[in-house]
Amino acid sequence: MILQCSNCGAPLQTERVSGKVRCRYCRAVSAVGSLQTQHRVTPPWYRPPPVWIPPPQYNLPSTPLRAQLGVELSVFMVVVLVFVAPLIALAIRSAIDSLSEPRTRTSSQEEPRQRAKTKPTSAPLEEVWPVGTFRCSSGTHSFRFVQSELANAPIIHAEGTCVVMLDHAALSGTGIVAEGNAKIVLDHSDIHAKATFVTANGNAEVDVNRSHVALSTGASLFDLHNNAVVVLQGSPIDGACRATVADNATASVTPAIPCALGKGAFARVTGLTSPVQQRGAKRR
Numbered sequence: 117m118i119l120q121c122s123n124c125g126a127p128l129q130t131e132r133v134s135g136k137v138r139c140r141y142c143r144a145v146s147a148v149g150s151l152q153t154q155h156r157v158t159p160p161w162y163r164p165p166p167v168w169i170p171p172p173q174y175n176l177p178s179t180p181l182r183a184q185l186g187v188e189l190s191v192f193m194v195v196v197l198v199f200v201a202p203l204i205a206l207a208i209r210s211a212i213d214s215l216s217e218p219r220t221r222t223s224s225q226e227e228p229r230q231r232a233k234t235k236p237t238s239a240p241l242e243e244v245w246p247v248g249t250f251r252c253s254s255g256t257h258s259f260r261f262v263q264s265e266l267a268n269a270p271i272i273h274a275e276g277t278c279v280v281m282l283d284h285a286a287l288s289g290t291g292i293v294a295e296g297n298a299k300i301v302l303d304h305s306d307i308h309a310k311a312t313f314v315t316a317n318g319n320a321e322v323d324v325n326r327s328h329v330a331l332s333t334g335a336s337l338f339d340l341h342n343n344a345v346v347v348l349q350g351s352p353i354d355g356a357c358r359a360t361v362a363d364n365a366t367a368s369v370t371p372a373i374p375c376a377l378g379k380g381a382f383a384r385v386t387g388l389t390s391p392v393q394q395r396g397a398k399r400r
């Protein structure tokens with residue numbers, strides 16, 4: 117099962133149903149029952165991210181937190197710490213004492229080994245992104261520098277209360293889908309949409325900032341319904357724009373782009389100018 121740290125938002129993998137867990141990233145200790153569940157069963161593709169950048173809503177410094185070992189605090193571990201650890205320490209000390217060699221030599225031998233261990237974690241950060249569609253229904257999921265190319269499937273399908281944050285992603289597929297109260301935030305990313313870039317309904321929200329969107333021929337930019345809100349800022353679009361914004365949905369695009377728009381009665385649209393209007397504006 118995967119829970120969500122209430123202090124930094126990181127995923128916490130555990131099989132415990134009660135007791136306490138310690139966050140690998142921020143070291144906060146929380147009662148299992150008090151944490152939000154991201155996945156009842158740990159998905160087969162899940163790998164704990166090597167580092168975690170707390171999303172802005174957690175009010176922590178946005179410096180990456182490195183994963184540390186020792187995720188769980190349990191009664192068993194307390195027993196180990198209280199009773200077994202002193203015995204081990206005694207055994208180690210007597211072993212060291214029995215070796216009459218100077219200690220400086222052992223410490224100089226340890227050092228290169230430790231350095232070799234820490235080297236891989238300082239390599240470029242890469243978080244785990246599934247091979248197929250990224251699906252979620254709860255929790256906050258942050259990804260940086262991920263890449264994926266899907267022939268005929270959505271890149272992201274977020275529903276429920278899921279929050280997906282992508283930074284510097286390069287993704288290709290039919291598009292992204294947001295439903296329910298889901299929220300998707302794309303920053304500095306490259307998206308190639310083959311069908312519809314953003315399909316959103318319910319109260320879903322999609323924010324696209326400083327990204328680049330390529331639409332395949334015949335693909336549409338938005339298909340928005342109900343109370344969905346999509347905000348596109350500083351994100352150039354490649355390809356002929358078509359969009360549907362219906363019901364109470366809101367689409368806001370800055371700077372404005374020409375787009376063939378199918379607009380519902382209560383839809384709010386800014387920044388999608390009809391190709392005809394643009395021609396008129398130019399004449400002035």
Ligand SMILES: [Zn+2]
Pocket residue numbers: 121122123124125126139140141142143144
């Ligand atoms: Zn944490």
